[in-house]
Amino acid sequence: MDKLIVKGGVRLKGRVNISGSKNSALPILAATLLTPETCVIRNVPDLSDIRFMLEILSRLGAKVTFEDGVVTTRAEKVDSETPYDLVRKMRASICVLGPIIARCGRAKISEPGGCVIGDRPIDIHLKGLAALGAESRMEGGDVYVTSKELVGKEIFLGGKFGSTVLGTDNVMMAATRARGLTIIESAACEPEVRDLAEFLRKMGAKIVGQGTRRMEIEGVDHLHGAEHSIIPDRIEAGTFMVGALITQGDVVLTGIEPEHLVNLIDRLKSCGAHINPEASGLRITTPHELSSVDFVTETYPGFPTDMQAQMCALMSVTPGISAITEKIFPHRFMHLSELRRMGASVELEGATAIIHGVEHLSGAPVMASDLRASAALVLAGLVAQGTTEVNRVYHIDRGYEHIDQKLSALGAQIERIR
Ligand code: EPZ
Numbered sequence: 001m002d003k004l005i006v007k008g009g010v011r012l013k014g015r016v017n018i019s020g021s022k023n024s025a026l027p028i029l030a031a032t033l034l035t036p037e038t039c040v041i042r043n044v045p046d047l048s049d050i051r052f053m054l055e056i057l058s059r060l061g062a063k064v065t066f067e068d069g070v071v072t073t074r075a076e077k078v079d080s081e082t083p084y085d086l087v088r089k090m091r092a093s094i095c096v097l098g099p100i101i102a103r104c105g106r107a108k109i110s111e112p113g114g115c116v117i118g119d120r121p122i123d124i125h126l127k128g129l130a131a132l133g134a135e136s137r138m139e140g141g142d143v144y145v146t147s148k149e150l151v152g153k154e155i156f157l158g159g160k161f162g163s164t165v166l167g168t169d170n171v172m173m174a175a176t177r178a179r180g181l182t183i184i185e186s187a188a189c190e191p192e193v194r195d196l197a198e199f200l201r202k203m204g205a206k207i208v209g210q211g212t213r214r215m216e217i218e219g220v221d222h223l224h225g226a227e228h229s230i231i232p233d234r235i236e237a238g239t240f241m242v243g244a245l246i247t248q249g250d251v252v253l254t255g256i257e258p259e260h261l262v263n264l265i266d267r268l269k270s271c272g273a274h275i276n277p278e279a280s281g282l283r284i285t286t287p288h289e290l291s292s293v294d295f296v297t298e299t300y301p302g303f304p305t306d307m308q309a310q311m312c313a314l315m316s317v318t319p320g321i322s323a324i325t326e327k328i329f330p331h332r333f334m335h336l337s338e339l340r341r342m343g344a345s346v347e348l349e350g351a352t353a354i355i356h357g358v359e360h361l362s363g364a365p366v367m368a369s370d371l372r373a374s375a376a377l378v379l380a381g382l383v384a385q386g387t388t389e390v391n392r393v394y395h396i397d398r399g400y401e402h403i404d405q406k407l408s409a410l411g412a413q414i415e416r417i418r
Contacts, residue, residue: 002393004404006381007413008363012249014410015281018237018256019045019401020069020230023306024192026092027169028199028228029053032073033060033099034173035203037225041071044230045401048394052090059083060096074225080104084142087112090398091120097145098170101134102177106146111138116370118331124157124164128171131155132178150178152219158186161328162299163213165190172197175217176205184215190300191260195231202226234260235306236400237282239375241265242310243407244284245273246317246383251410254281263303267295267311271318292320292357297328309335309376316344317383318357325352335373338366342384363388371399378403382412 020043030053032039044050044066054071058064060082062075080100087093091112100107112120126136126143132155134147152175157167168188173196175182187193189211197210203226206218237256244251245268258265258277265275265282271290276283292315297305305328315322316339326332330351339346341364345356363386368374374395381388390396393416396403404416 001391003417004378004390004393004396005415005417006363006378006388006390008382008384008386008388010382010411010413011247012244012251012382012407012410012412015252015254016240016406016410017254018232018240021192021195021233022047022049022399023165023235024195025050025230026053027095027166027192027196028230029057029071029073030095030099031173031196031199031203033057033062033075033078033096033103034176035223035225036074036076038072038074039225040227041073042069042227042229044069044071045233047398047401049090049092049398052086053093056083056086056093056096059086060100078103080106080108082107082109084110091115092166094122094125095166095169097125098129098173101129101145101147102150102174105148109143111141111143116334118329122167124159125167125170128155128157128167128184129174132171132174132182134174150174150219152178152180152182152217154183154185156185163188165193168193169196172207172215172217173200176200176207176219176223178219180219182217182219184217185213187213187215188299189213191231191234191257199226199228202228231260232256235304235372237261238264238304238307239310239379239400240406241268241275241284242314243379243382243410245271245286245290246314246379248286249410250283250285252278252281252283256281258282263301264307267293267303290314290318292318292322292355294323296325299328305329305332306372308332309372310379312336312339312346312353312355313376313380315355315357316346316380317361320357322355322357323352324355327351334369335376338373338377339380341366342380342388344380360385362386365389365391368392368395371395375400375403378407378414382407
């Protein structure tokens with residue numbers, strides 16, 4: 001199992017190019033199952049989650065190639081049974097459910113279960129699909145879905161935590177092939193949902209309202225192959241922005257979409273960060289000491305839950321007290337115990353972390369638990385005194401393309417031990 005050895009004390013300096021978005025690529029790759037024709041997807045990041053999804057597509061019958069960030073897929077036929085061994089390893093694979101039902105009229109998929117950031121239910125996915133006429137039943141940890149015909153409906157997809165990203169994706173993809181009009185109320189507005197809708201429109205789907213809480217999808221008889229380039233990864237961008245700030249460095253991010261980062265930029269500016277447009281990117285500097293801010297994670301366009309752990313790392317070395325409330329995945333605080341091992345002063349009250357900024361963190365061996373928590377531990381290691389050893393780095397490789405190489409290019413002292 002790989003680990004990363006990080007020596008603290010270096011200010012990040014230079015330019016870093018942001019890769020394509022994992023959370024946009026995964027549902028878009030699933031959407032290629034909706035047509036028997038060839039699809040070409042560009043700017044796909046080379047991540048283990050992406051390779052999992054490509055393995056699932058090929059096990060379902062698609063012909064898949066992946067080279068230099070470009071995926072070509074051709075699913076001339078699609079098997080309705082998803083490979084259990086792969087699906088149970090990656091919850092996001094649930095987003096093949098909508099396309100398989102639309103294509104095959106039935107599906108069998110293992111229930112995603114939970115993960116370290118909390119329970120990952122799919123009740124809203126199944127409620128939305130049932131509204132379209134796809135009935136589901138659970139048996140032995142598997143979900144069996146059947147539908148004689150998909151018929152458009154008005155569907156409310158909100159849950160107690162707000163909208164659901166992959167739930168919106170699944171219902172939207174199924175609705176592209178339903179008879180008549182589907183209206184989704186309380187749809188997720190994330191840029192990745194919008195990107196999926198743009199790809200489906202290129203395939204011939206009739207969708208309006210993507211990126212808003214209300215989407216309308218007019219079913220069509222056939223979807224054809226299409227080409228598409230994935231949007232930049234706003235969470236990778238945010239992670240490197242925090243890297244620049246936590247090391248009081250000076251970093252230019254290129255290949256990003258600033259409009260996807262409005263909330264994050266606002267919150268970082270309120271800490272005292274200088275974030276300014278520069279030659280096709282954003283330049284992040286910290287002219288003086290930062291100050292603590294409070295924030296709450298919310299569905300887009302609110303502060304992203306996928307940036308919560310990284311902000312905990314930043315606030316743990318920022319003077320003042322910060323209250324960080326997690327409203328999307330209330331248990332998503334595995335990183336706090338590891339940050340404490342590095343000297344952070346933080347206590348958890350319900351779903352709120354109260355962080356008292358300390359003078360410095362100290363390097364220590366720490367355990368990565370989930371994708372974003374691992375990134376937070378690397379960020380903490382960049383500023384801690386001494387050496388930090390981040391174990392179970394496969395978590396990071398799921399969602400960050402060559403993070404050690406990108407950080408080294410910015411001057412970080414970071415080494416991957418195989
Ligand atoms: C997507 O997961 C992302 N993953 C997650 O990123 C991200 O944290 C999450 O959206 C929230 O933004 C991908 O896009 C591949 P949800 P998703 O359904 O769609 C509850 C990362 O680090 N819920 O929007 O699975 C759920 O429990 C990953 O890249 C139900 O109750 O998340 C959660 O509390 C981690 N019933 C909330 O809604 C359902 O049927 C939001 O979950 C579905 C969800």
